[in-house]
Amino acid sequence: MSQTTAPISERDRGFIDCDNTADTPGSRSPLVLNMHRFHDVTHQVCRVSEAPKAPMAWYVAFAISLAMVSVLGVCVLYLFATGVGVWGLNNPVMWAFDITNFVFWVGIGHAGTLISAILFLFRQKWRTGINRFAEAMTIFAVICAGLFPGIHVGRVWLVYWLFPIPNQMDLWPQFRSPLLWDVFAVSTYFTVSLVFWYVGLIPDLATLRDRAKGRIQQIAYGFFSLGWRGSMRHWHRYEVAYLLLAALATPLVLSVHSVVSFDFAVSQLPGWHTTIFPPYFVAGAIFSGFAMVVTLAVPARQLFGLKDLITLRHLDNMNKIILVTGCMVGYAYSMEFFIAWYSGALYEKFAFMNRAFGQYWWAYLIMVSCNVITPQLFWSKRIRTSIPLMFVLSLVVNIGMWFERYVIIVSSLANDFLPTSWGGFIPTWVDIATMMGAFGLFGTLFLLFCRYLPMVAMAEIKGTMPEADPHFIPHGAGHAAAAAHSPKSE
Amino acid sequence: MWGVMAEFESPAAIYGAAGKVRDAGYRFWDCHAPFPVHNLDRQMGVKRTILPVVVFFAGMTGTMLGLALQAFTNGLDWDAWLLVWVQGYPILISGKPLLSYPSMIPVIFELTVLLASLTAAGGMLAFNGLPRLSHPLLANKRFLRCSDDRFFITIEARDPKFMRSKCEAFLKSLGATAVEVVEEI
Incomplete structure (x- = not known):
């Protein structure tokens, strides 16, 4: 009856190093490889944060990230001391790298919420391998995103004007402005993502607490696991709460980038003032977010030995989503052009011709080739399941999506209605260093997360294993076990 | 024992x-x-668990809060006491009505989701008697x-x-x- 001593069944033996990207009719491909005991999962995940020392590569990456964060700090201080003139902003290009970075980072976050909420509602069990660190990625990306509008306001000491706080002038924010909707959308998105992530973490923190040897670990994990003791009565409410959070986060993730797109779509500028923006931005956000998940997952599973939990099937599935959303983005690009031509509006037609063939033709070319053309390689299964190729392609998509935002923002501002007010944008070293610094901030937070928190949702993974089914019968135990477990069936 | x-x-x-x-x-x-x-x-x-019912009412509270916040701050010239005296400040934007609901939807939606989510997580912990x-x-x-x-x-x-x-x-x-x-x- 005991499973731990039961002989390994034929099916279990098949799990060992099998190709789980294949779909065999009538049987589910395993999501966890080389393991058939719950303890193996616990051990694989916990050993990362329990090891006295991280792998050498972790220290190298952490040092580089920290150096980049200090560059960010210097840039931000310089900006505060001098003013937004230290960036290449000018009239007419009043938004450039700052807002490009903002939109880019908010977009990155979307994959995490999609994996944790939408795939949960669709009962996609493979999400359990990747949801924890994808959600962490979301939170860190939104932190990076929030930084840019914050430092871009000019007089940072008045940043509280963004919020409806009673003040001595009896003035309130202007709620008809999409910029203010953004404040609410992004801060809600951050809060809800954090809560969702933390609720998922509680049982796993309890696992780390129960295994902790050191005093500091016991206190820290003990405090943050809130005294979780795996009570089934607690699990009942926990599952309901998790489902509710997923149901609430699903419209939220679709709304956040829609609201971000309103920043542009509600304005009157040709090239911005289009109704396709909300769905187009959401598709692009999921596209870039999944690319970032692949970029992070490939080295992380290698470095921390998580290949049996974040399997090739997970990566293959993500690459399929990149392909689908890449096609959606490509459709949006062409539809924008079609509508610009079909509208007959002079300025609209000009804005799009200018976007593709004007002074920013090179950025447009990078955008289309990285976002529409190269992801088509993912039609091939061999490329979808090749680790080096998918890593390179995911980087290409990240670059392409950064340029997409740059093209939309800068090319529309640089050449609008009046040729006399045309201009251009040249980034300064502060622009470039701040952008790189944000990547450093993201990297630092992500590396700290990998080292000290469970990178894979252990409790959820265990729940998806065949052994977790209360009617699971170990092969060796046979009918005796079946009779003992479910008297009704015999 | x-x-x-x-x-x-x-x-x-x-x-x-x-x-x-x-x-x-x-x-x-x-x-x-x-x-x-x-x-x-x-x-x-x-x-x-009755958690979903609690979450529903929390969400509706968020909806009303979002509506009241925007109507009061941008649409009504009222005084109200919220720990301090605050005054509404009607703002006319491109000749639109002071209480035009379409532009209020994003903020109403966000506050609904925010309050509902915080209640879902907090309520789950409270009903479970956690943290303990x-x-x-x-x-x-x-x-x-x-x-x-x-x-x-x-x-x-x-x-x-x-x-x-x-x-x-x-x-x-x-x-x-x-x-x-x-x-x-």
């Missing part, structure tokens, strides 16, 4: 045992597992594996039907691999 605890080695084992403990008529008893074992809550006879950092079970050495790969049934001493020797024998008969007394702390 806080109660008696029995260890099981698989979801299948605890699933069968939980049904028998339920039928034996205990009231203060529980199952503990490293992950939510499918349907075990129903097998135990756990009543469905000190508990007799958490002081038990064997129980440490509950968050790893073992499954436990506990019967508390405050249960009216509780008798130590009977409970121990009963849990043993259900196929527990170990039965142990949990001391009060």
